[in-house]
Amino acid sequence: MIGSEPLKILIAEDNETDRMILERIIREQGYRTVMAKNGKEAIDQFLKEAPSIILMDALMPVVDGFEATQKIRFLAGDDFVPILFLTSLTDDLSLVSCLEAGGDDFISKPYRPVVLAAKIQAYRRMLVMHQTLRHQRDEIARSNEHMLQEQQIAKKVFDNVAHMGCLDAANIKHVLSPMSVFNGDVLIAARKPSGGLVVLLGDFTGHGLPAAIGAMPISEIFYGMAAKGFGIENILREINQKLKMILPVGFFCCASMIDISYAQQRIKLWNGGLPDVLLRQKDGSVKRFESEHLPLGILSVDKFKADCVQHEMRLDDRVYLFSDGIVDIRNEQGKLFGIGHIYTMLSQTGETETLFERLIESAIEYMGPEGHEDDLTLVEVTMEPEQSQFDGSVLAKSSAMPGARDWAFSFEFFNETVRDFNPIPLMLHVTMELPELNAFSSDLYTIFSELISNAVDHGLLGLDSALKTTPNGFQTYYQYRSERLRQLSEPSIQISLRHQPEAEGGLLTIEVKDSGPGFDIETIDGLMPGEGEYSGRGIPLLMTLCETVDYLGNGNTARVCYRWRPLPEDDKKEV
Amino acid sequence: MSITTQVSPSGDLLTIGIQGRFDFSSHQDFRAAYENSEGSISAYQVDMKETSYLDSSALGMLLLLRDYAGGDSAKISIVNCNEDVKKIFTISNFELLFDIQ
Numbered sequence: 001m002i003g004s005e006p007l008k009i010l011i012a013e014d015n016e017t018d019r020m021i022l023e024r025i026i027r028e029q030g031y032r033t034v035m036a037k038n039g040k041e042a043i044d045q046f047l048k049e050a051p052s053i054i055l056m057d058a059l060m061p062v063v064d065g066f067e068a069t070q071k072i073r074f075l076a077g078d079d080f081v082p083i084l085f086l087t088s089l090t091d092d093l094s095l096v097s098c099l100e101a102g103g104d105d106f107i108s109k110p111y112r113p114v115v116l117a118a119k120i121q122a123y124r125r126m127l128v129m130h131q132t133l134r135h136q137r138d139e140i141a142r143s144n145e146h147m148l149q150e151q152q153i154a155k156k157v158f159d160n161v162a163h164m165g166c167l168d169a170a171n172i173k174h175v176l177s178p179m180s181v182f183n184g185d186v187l188i189a190a191r192k193p194s195g196g197l198v199v200l201l202g203d204f205t206g207h208g209l210p211a212a213i214g215a216m217p218i219s220e221i222f223y224g225m226a227a228k229g230f231g232i233e234n235i236l237r238e239i240n241q242k243l244k245m246i247l248p249v250g251f252f253c254c255a256s257m258i259d260i261s262y263a264q265q266r267i268k269l270w271n272g273g274l275p276d277v278l279l280r281q282k283d284g285s286v287k288r289f290e291s292e293h294l295p296l297g298i299l300s301v302d303k304f305k306a307d308c309v310q311h312e313m314r315l316d317d318r319v320y321l322f323s324d325g326i327v328d329i330r331n332e333q334g335k336l337f338g339i340g341h342i343y344t345m346l347s348q349t350g351e352t353e354t355l356f357e358r359l360i361e362s363a364i365e366y367m368g369p370e371g372h373e374d375d376l377t378l379v380e381v382t383m384e385p386e387q388s389q390f391d392g393s394v395l396a397k398s399s400a401m402p403g404a405r406d407w408a409f410s411f412e413f414f415n416e417t418v419r420d421f422n423p424i425p426l427m428l429h430v431t432m433e434l435p436e437l438n439a440f441s442s443d444l445y446t447i448f449s450e451l452i453s454n455a456v457d458h459g460l461l462g463l464d465s466a467l468k469t470t471p472n473g474f475q476t477y478y479q480y481r482s483e484r485l486r487q488l489s490e491p492s493i494q495i496s497l498r499h500q501p502e503a504e505g506g507l508l509t510i511e512v513k514d515s516g517p518g519f520d521i522e523t524i525d526g527l528m529p530g531e532g533e534y535s536g537r538g539i540p541l542l543m544t545l546c547e548t549v550d551y552l553g554n555g556n557t558a559r560v561c562y563r564w565r566p567l568p569e570d571d572k573k574e575v
Numbered sequence: 576m577s578i579t580t581q582v583s584p585s586g587d588l589l590t591i592g593i594q595g596r597f598d599f600s601s602h603q604d605f606r607a608a609y610e611n612s613e614g615s616i617s618a619y620q621v622d623m624k625e626t627s628y629l630d631s632s633a634l635g636m637l638l639l640l641r642d643y644a645g646g647d648s649a650k651i652s653i654v655n656c657n658e659d660v661k662k663i664f665t666i667s668n669f670e671l672l673f674d675i676q
Binding site: 203205249250251252254272273274275290291292293294295298324 | 631632634635636638639642665666667668669671672
């Protein structure tokens with residue numbers, strides 16, 4: 001460091017008189033001196049004494065000044081050691097050759113102390129500047145390395161959290177390419193207890209660490225709620241509220257979320273700030289679902305809207321979600337790839353199995369070798385047939401705890417809670433206290449939701465399922481439903497669950513009682529329309545899943561018994 | 576990118592003009608534009624006549640302005656948007672938060 005210590009200056013000069021004159025001048029300026037009589041000594045002294053500045057005679061015996069300079073430059077490496085040539089030569093060519101040999105400047109004989117002092121002072125300033133720069137450069141390099149290292153670790157954690165779930169399912173294809181170590185995009189998928197999938201694609205403002213941090217609570221809420229059977233409206237509301245709370249103003253997450261039901265061959269979707277979600281039907285027609293909402297994390301709870309769009313989605317129909325990265329790709333002429341381009345590609349008939357791969361190839365080809373500016377994320381989900389009942393087993397890893405085996409649980413809810421509260425997640429949560437039941441959560445979900453919707457729609461509201469078979473049926477049905485729900489006076493629903501262990505497995509008895517007028521049990525046959533009719537499938541479905549289905553009292557209590565056996569090891573799926 | 580400001584003769588409307596790309600590099604200047612404004616500003620106008628492009632961090636900056644100007648009660652209009660810029664506002668549904676013309 002150039003500190004309070006006087007600078008050490010090496011003087012290499014073969015003429016003894018000159019050497020003494022220089023030494024005196026320089027010492028008088030307050031510097032320390034080191035002497036050399038030729039180039040070889042200069043090199044030795046440089047290694048031994050590490051001088052800050054060197055005054056070098058050009059013409060010396062043994063090794064001349066030019067050669068010594070080159071050697072010292074090499075030895076100094078990264079260090080800045082100003083070398084000033086001492087020369088009686090005056091022609092331009094000689095002076096130039098001094099600089100070409102690696103000298104920084106030259107001082108002509110005879111020596112004038114004032115000029116010598118000024119030059120040394122000037123090089124001292126350069127030395128200080130050089131040291132500061134180098135110090136800062138090293139500092140930046142160190143902290144950059146440190147940051148990258150931390151990001152790598154954080155990325156591992158992030159990847160474990162944000163890109164897990166069932167993205168590797170056979171009917172999901174996806175690509176995620178990060179612009180920095182971290183991807184600003186979040187892509188998560190989970191199986192629903194009722195069979196089917198929920199997928200969320202989110203794109204945070206900016207890239208890197210801030211974006212990744214926001215992704216953590218999203219995935220936590222997403223997986224937690226999806227596994228418990230919450231609908232996407234509830235999940236979206238919860239995520240929005242959390243992001244609104246933790247993100248600073250100006251940070252938000254554009255997102256689209258889909259809920260695919262295999263049983264109903266239906267898709268429900270929400271899009272807030274991402275490019276159109278595209279639904280490609282088997283015949284090649286493509287439906288676009290535009291963003292209808294503000295991104296997540298902007299609106300307060302009371303203003304946030306989780307309204308979803310529903311559409312039928314048949315076997316082999318495919319749905320595509322994008323972040324704006326792929327839409328914003330520009331070719332060398334600056335022209336956008338655009339959603340229109342993707343739309344056209346998807347509309348083509350022919351082979352659909354490789355549509356996804358062709359789309360990616362086409363995007364990569366379009367952008368050329370320059371690469372992309374934004375995170376580029378794309379996911380394709382294909383509709384599947386309703387799956388086997390064991391699919392729920394992948395929801396959560398069984399706990400090692402034996403869990404609750406012999407218990408009863410009952411609760412009753414009233415008035416606006418009947419109208420607004422969905423008890424199914426709570427019921428599932430209670431039954432999952434017995435970890436082995438995880439494998440049957442799909443069955444249980446279906447049973448719970450059929451029982452509850454029968455109790456509300458038929459027991460309390462007296463709605464006629466036949467309504468649903470008319471052309472505008474579904475809409476009319478749900479319109480009636482919400483009107484009548486509002487008009488109900490003091491409704492209540494009582495739910496009782498009882499689990500009894502058996503030698504192998506157990507028996508779960510579920511009773512749901514509503515405060516409605518009930519119905520004539522004798523007409524139960526009338527509630528069971530033939531196969532293929534969609535709306536009335538509730539009770540036959542219960543009958544296939546449960547050992548017994550009974551209506552008690554005046555018909556306002558439904559009781560079902562569900563008997564389960566542990567699954568053979570082979571049927572258990574790894575998470 | 577450059578940012579210009581102009582206060583209306585009545586002293587209550589601040590117009591912020593954005594030239595070129597409106598992205599994260601404009602962050603400091605854009606913030607300074609409304610924070611350093613003098614007078615009793617009660618409404619804001621963001622003029623995008625010469626704005627070629629905006630990204631999501633620009634949307635974030637507009638949200639910051641909205642927050643500064645009173646959140647839900649903020650009076651902010653965004654004017655003279657070109658087609659590309661308008662499309663970005665449409666996709667993100669910012670019409671719900673700003674008066675976009």
